[in-house]
Amino acid sequence: MNMISKLFAPKTAITAATIRAEIERAESEIIAHNAQLEGVLAGIAVMNDSQHAQAEADAAAIKRAVMRLEARANHLAAELPNVIAAEEAAAKVAADEALRQRAEAARKANTKEAAKLLAEYALHAARVSKVIAKLEALDIETTAVNAALRSNPVAESVAGYNAIHRRNADRPAGERRAVRKCWVYRYPGSPRDTDKVKFQYEAPHEVVRQADIGPDGKAIPVPAVQHDYHGRVLTIIPTLEDREVVIERVSFRPGQSEAPLSSVRLPPAFSGEDHIWPRE
Structure with a gap:
């Protein structure tokens, strides 16, 4: 570790991450130096003697720099597994201590x-058990009162506390309407009867279909339809109109009741004590 510390600035925290970053930096500089070396020797064919000597000196300096960088990267790569192992060991020690x-x-x-x-x-459960006991007694009394009222209807039956306080309201069926662009097909009614010809009655009517809207915000055109009109085929061309249509339907849903309090179980707080609720 003494050698590797010389490869970094003083007080630098030497970690696996900093070593990897330094290796990447060295490799990047090696690539840059090799490109520089090619440039130094590229024009050797047209150099004079002094230029050639200078080029060789520059090339030698670049090669030495590359050798130093390669040695640096190799040493760091060799030390990296040891640093990783040390970090993992330290992390395990910290994790073990945290778990302890x-x-x-x-x-x-x-x-x-x-x-x-x-x-x-135990204190709160005892209080809750008293409340449940009172509600249970009220439930028994309500059942008895309603049984008596069935044979002697002097008053309306009594709704229990579950129905009054512990049941959500029913959701009624319904629909939501809004004005939308629609294609309207208008069909004519049957002709009037004559002395010679009788027609099956058909009232004039229309069919309304909500239009599909394209990406441009306009209604997508639809084709005309052919209608057999008492032996004649009529072409019914739809017109685009604003009409009120149903856009959502909601089905009926009965209200949901909460779980009965009779299902509550309150075990003893400590071993050997009596069950708190139901009482035995």
């Missing part, structure tokens, strides 16, 4: 804090 601390905290919480919470639960 969590285990100790959980142990203390289950031993001390949980006892306080269970005592608090």
Whole structure:
């Protein structure tokens, strides 16, 4: 690690990430130097002696720089696995210590804090059980009253608290309407009867179809239709009009009731104690 520390500026944190970045920088500089080397020697055919000597000196300097960079990159690449292993080992030590601390905290919480919470639960559960007992008694009384009213209807039947307070309202069926562009096909009614010809009655009527809208915001054209009109074929050409149409239908949905309180189970807080609810 002493050698590798000399490859970085003082106080630089030497990590796997910084080593990888330094290797990439060295490789990038090697590519740049090799390109520079080609340029230095490119015009050697037309150089004079002094120019040639200078080119060779420049080329030698570039080659030495490349050698240093390659040595730097190779040394860093050789050290990288060791640094990665050290970081992984340090991370495992930190993770192990964090887990030990969590285990100790959980142990203390289950031993001390949980006892306080269970005592608090027992107190509140006892109060809840009293409320449920009163509601259960009210339920029994309501059932008895309604049974008596069926044989002696001196008053309306009594709705229970579940129906009053613990059931959502029904969702009625309905529809939502809005004005939209529509294609309207108008069909004529049957001709009037004559002394010689009787027609099956057909009232004039129209068919309305909501138009599809294109990307340009305009209604997409639709073709005309052929209509057999008492032996004659008529071409019905639709017209584009603003009409009120149904755009959404909602079906009926009965209201949902909450789970009955009779399903509540309140076990004892501590081992050996009585069941809090239902009472045994």
